[in-house]
Amino acid sequence: MDDYSIDEAAARTGLTKHTLRYYEREGLLPPIAKASSGHRRYTDDDIGWVKFLQLLRATGMPIREAKAFVTLTWAGDHTIPQRVEVLTGYRSALVERMAQDAEHLETLNRKIDFYSGVLQARDATPEDVTGERAGAR
The missing domain is CATH 1.10.1660.10 (Multidrug-efflux Transporter Regulator; Chain: A; Domain 2)
Incomplete structure (x- = not known):
């Protein structure tokens, strides 16, 4: 060791x-x-x-x-049931926090996608919108 x-x-x-x-x-x-x-x-x-x-x-x-x-x-081992109870309680709280974090992540992803779309639309040139170069006919 x-x-x-x-x-x-x-x-x-x-x-x-x-x-x-x-x-x-x-x-x-x-x-x-x-x-x-x-x-x-x-x-x-x-x-x-x-x-x-x-x-x-x-x-x-x-x-x-x-x-x-x-x-x-x-x-000693006679306390194993109590240890399982303690750990189970913390596991439950952790699972709940993970579910909340997953919801928060999804909300953030939606906001990022929305704002990224706004930026793309704002920065688009006329040719991006029409697929043609401006002034070409």
Whole structure:
């Protein structure tokens, strides 16, 4: 198993070192091992935890709820029904947001098409409209 410095962990996750330290302080990550120098050494499992936390945050889950979810996870398999319930709720909210975003995208596409048509009509030359060069008979 590889281990990574905080700089490498930040690069692998796209988070800042500050955010990684914050997640650790808040109890969102398991204890991070330290080298004899005292520097943090992240494992592949730690990186996996960070990436899962990023996914939870991307669903809109606040830090306090992510912390509660992590606590459930570390409590053991008997909490799986509760974890499924939490994740199902966030999945439902995500599906709803995706449907709203699809509607918004369609509306924007219609507006872009409309305005593009207006620009084309405004910029059209007489020959574009008639198919003939102006003045040619």
